[in-house]
Amino acid sequence: MAQAIKLNPKKKLGKKASERLWFWLFLAPALGAFAIMVWVPFFMGVYFSMTDWTGLNTGRQILIGFENYRTIFTDYRFIYSFSRTVIYSVLNILVINGVAFGLSLLVTQKFKLKNVYRAAFFIPNLIGGLVLGFIWQFIFNNIIAGQVGLQLLERSPLSSSPNDAMFALIAVVTWQYAGYIMMIYIAALQNIPEDLIEASKIDGANAVQRMRAIVLPLVAQAFTVALFLTLVTSFKQFDTVQSLTNSGPATDLPLYIRNLLNITTIPTVSGTSLMAVDIYREAFTRFNMGVGQAKAIVFFAVLLLISITQVYVNKKREVEL
Amino acid sequence: MKKVLLLLLALFTVVTLAACGGSGDTELIIFQNKVEIDAILREYADAWGEENGITVTVRSCGGDACAYGDRILTEFQGTDQPDIFVIEGLGGFNDFKDKILPFENQAWMDDTDLGLTVDGVVYGFPVNIEAWGMGYNKDILDAAGINPASLNSLAGYRAAFEKLDSMKAELGLTGVVGMAAGAGMEWVTGLHNFNGYLSAGLDYDDRSVIEDLLAGQPNMDRLGQLADWVELLFQYADQTILLEGTYDSQVGAFKDQKVAFIHQGNWIDPNLLGAPAIDFPVGYAPHASVSGTVDAIFVGAPSYYVINRDGNNTDAANQFLNDLALTQEGHSYMVEKANMVPAFRSVTLPVTAPLSAAANVWAQAGKSWAWFQNDMPSGFGMGEAGPIYFQYAQGNITKEQFVQRLADLIRTLQ
Numbered sequence: 026m027a028q029a030i031k032l033n034p035k036k037k038l039g040k041k042a043s044e045r046l047w048f049w050l051f052l053a054p055a056l057g058a059f060a061i062m063v064w065v066p067f068f069m070g071v072y073f074s075m076t077d078w079t080g081l082n083t084g085r086q087i088l089i090g091f092e093n094y095r096t097i098f099t100d101y102r103f104i105y106s107f108s109r110t111v112i113y114s115v116l117n118i119l120v121i122n123g124v125a126f127g128l129s130l131l132v133t134q135k136f137k138l139k140n141v142y143r144a145a146f147f148i149p150n151l152i153g154g155l156v157l158g159f160i161w162q163f164i165f166n167n168i169i170a171g172q173v174g175l176q177l178l179e180r181s182p183l184s185s186s187p188n189d190a191m192f193a194l195i196a197v198v199t200w201q202y203a204g205y206i207m208m209i210y211i212a213a214l215q216n217i218p219e220d221l222i223e224a225s226k227i228d229g230a231n232a233v234q235r236m237r238a239i240v241l242p243l244v245a246q247a248f249t250v251a252l253f254l255t256l257v258t259s260f261k262q263f264d265t266v267q268s269l270t271n272s273g274p275a276t277d278l279p280l281y282i283r284n285l286l287n288i289t290t291i292p293t294v295s296g297t298s299l300m301a302v303d304i305y306r307e308a309f310t311r312f313n314m315g316v317g318q319a320k321a322i323v324f325f326a327v328l329l330l331i332s333i334t335q336v337y338v339n340k341k342r343e344v345e346l
Numbered sequence: 347m348k349k350v351l352l353l354l355l356a357l358f359t360v361v362t363l364a365a366c367g368g369s370g371d372t373e374l375i376i377f378q379n380k381v382e383i384d385a386i387l388r389e390y391a392d393a394w395g396e397e398n399g400i401t402v403t404v405r406s407c408g409g410d411a412c413a414y415g416d417r418i419l420t421e422f423q424g425t426d427q428p429d430i431f432v433i434e435g436l437g438g439f440n441d442f443k444d445k446i447l448p449f450e451n452q453a454w455m456d457d458t459d460l461g462l463t464v465d466g467v468v469y470g471f472p473v474n475i476e477a478w479g480m481g482y483n484k485d486i487l488d489a490a491g492i493n494p495a496s497l498n499s500l501a502g503y504r505a506a507f508e509k510l511d512s513m514k515a516e517l518g519l520t521g522v523v524g525m526a527a528g529a530g531m532e533w534v535t536g537l538h539n540f541n542g543y544l545s546a547g548l549d550y551d552d553r554s555v556i557e558d559l560l561a562g563q564p565n566m567d568r569l570g571q572l573a574d575w576v577e578l579l580f581q582y583a584d585q586t587i588l589l590e591g592t593y594d595s596q597v598g599a600f601k602d603q604k605v606a607f608i609h610q611g612n613w614i615d616p617n618l619l620g621a622p623a624i625d626f627p628v629g630y631a632p633h634a635s636v637s638g639t640v641d642a643i644f645v646g647a648p649s650y651y652v653i654n655r656d657g658n659n660t661d662a663a664n665q666f667l668n669d670l671a672l673t674q675e676g677h678s679y680m681v682e683k684a685n686m687v688p689a690f691r692s693v694t695l696p697v698t699a700p701l702s703a704a705a706n707v708w709a710q711a712g713k714s715w716a717w718f719q720n721d722m723p724s725g726f727g728m729g730e731a732g733p734i735y736f737q738y739a740q741g742n743i744t745k746e747q748f749v750q751r752l753a754d755l756i757r758t759l760q
Contacts, residue, residue, distance in 0.1 A: 079444075080419040080422075081419070081441075083444045083445065170590075171590075172586065180589070181590050183590070184528050270529060271529035271530040272529065273529025273530070273733070273736065274529055274736060274740070275732075275733030275734065275736040275737050275740075276737070276742070277737075291747075291751060291754070292751075292755070292758075293730070293734045293751060293755075294733070306725065306729065309416045309419075310728070311724050312415075312441045
């Protein structure tokens with residue numbers, strides 16, 4: 026017995042080491058895949074953002090430090106894209122969540138065919154953004170406006186003014202995305218215990234009071250998720266813009282940006298050139314891969330900051346039952 | 347321990363296998379941007395490859411479905427990079443010059459003047475010739491009693507446009523000119539129309555205006571003349587096509603005889619000949635981009651085959667291009683199969699497609715203005731000048747502002 030006790034600690038250590046080895050070995054495939062798919066591209070991106078790379082695989086690019094970052098903060102296109110993206114995202118988040126929450130309240134009432142309605146509102150989300158953009162371009166140009174259609178508008182909003190084009194874009198994206206967000210709200214609404222609602226009814230609370238005191242606090246968790254999803258997708262909006270408006274229509278660079286950057290001329294910019302589109306154009310039509318990459322890194326940092334703030338603020342409002 | 351070793355061995359094997367791509371060394375890879383000739387080029391390349399014992403792979407990417415500029419970058423990242431790829435003009439050369447091998451002592455070089463030459467060194471093999479002017483529908487002009495020969499000045503155009511405009515109902519026209527300036531069509535305005543500023547009225551090799559542009563020096567006089575021309579075009583253009591039109595709606599209107607003129611090049615021939623083919627005669631008249639008498643259309647090589655200097659098969663690539671330019675099979679492929687207007691003097695086969703034939707008449711007569719639009723920096727014409735045209739088409743800015751903004755834009759290149 027005494028011998029066994031003496032031997033035990035040694036044996037235990039050996040076991041621990043081999044456990045650790047197995048632990049890392051089993052983790053290796055996942056970790057390796059994660060490193061190859063996420064870390065390596067990310068750090069390569071950071072590296073390329075500090076070079077004069079043009080996208081050709083020549084291996085002859087040179088490191089130029091933070092020059093690209095200096096370039097983009099004096100680039101009126103980037104500043105303009107940023108301002109348009111912020112405006113677009115704020116409006117888009119409000120409209121999508123408003124519509125989605127409204128729809129979810131409707132389809133959680135007791136009536137026939139509610140599942141059919143749920144499916145119908147959800148289906149646009151299954152259509153790819155590019156296809157959707159082309160379909161709606163046709164609808165706006167030929168049915169809502171145009172000589173043969175309903176002629177609701179004199180001019181197609183896609184080409185009449187930058188703000189009209191942005192509203193059209195928001196309408197299309199809402200049509201596409203609200204059904205998806207609606208599903209999240211439905212799940213949350215269904216989790217509200219029936220007895221709470223019933224008790225409040227017996228206490229004489231009206232619909233508005235019930236909404237404020239019971240429903241909204243209890244679906245706060247869903248708001249966190251839905252706001253995060255809409256925030257991120259709005260900021261990264263690319264495919265639908267590309268096919269619907271092609272980042273047009275053209276307009277003057279607003280006065281405040283001209284004053285900010287001390288530009289005395291009036292450059293022309295594209296009214297719905299959101300950040301993702303601007304980054305794409307910088308990299309692939311102007312072939313400034315390095316500058317495009319730097320824009321992407323800044324974009325990433327900004328988005329990270331905003332979304333962390335959003336989740337933090339929303340989390341505070343959540344309640345547990 | 348055995349198990350661990352086995353596992354490591356398995357992992358190692360997987361990694362090694364994944365790292366080994368297949369590689370063949372007698373394969374010639376061509377990456378090109380004319381999707382419409384993909385099958386035809388493949389057929390020619392296969393026949394050529396069989397004769398020479400070389401496997402030729404043709405990859406195509408272009409048109410609306412595939413962005414050539416993006417994909418070419420992807421192609422370069424692999425180990426089987428294309429040996430021959432396509433660039434457009436000096437702008438393209440500047441983007442890709444790190445990858446391009448110069449041509450030296452190749453037989454085709456004596457057979458054309460249209461190779462891409464930079465500082466006396468030839469870098470590009472001209473794929474074909476393309477041209478644009480004001481394409482017109484001869485039947486409609488005849489019905490309105492307009493002689494195409496009168497379309498040789500701004501005043502001549504104004505008279506013709508006014509007359510056609512007054513007869514719109516009678517002729518069944520929705521507008522006089524089919525031209526698109528909206529988002530996505532900036533190549534028509536920012537590249538093709540703007541090229542009038544760069545080369546109209548000048549000798550074919552006169553690079554003074556483009557060189558000034560590249561140095562950030564606008565020519566206010568020429569910009570003013572261009573603006574007069576643009577004003578006239580926009581005034582008489584079908585407004586729906588102008589502001590919202592796509593390539594299809596623009597070409598469709600010309601094909602359906604809804605407009606008398608089209609602001610497009612001979613590349614629309616396949617659309618005109620597609621069922622139902624047009625049954626009216628067409629021709630080209632000069633752009634009145636400059637004041638005074640105009641007597642030429644814009645003729646040039648839209649794109650060039652270049653050889654990848656990091657490729658494995660530069661000799662085979664050179665042989666392929668020489669045979670294309672100088673053999674009977676090559677000529678037959680270019681003219682009869684691919685319906686291109688060839689850039690080589692030794693080709694004697696007749697060109698038949700309607701606008702190509704019309705363009706060929708001008709080119710043969712030596713009445714041509716150069717293409718300098720692709721010599722502007724990438725994104726300048728379409729991304730910067732095109733939107734200014736759109737602002738003007740919208741009526742957001744006046745003619746004076748249009749000129750001013752183009753001038754300001756050119757000054758940014760300083």
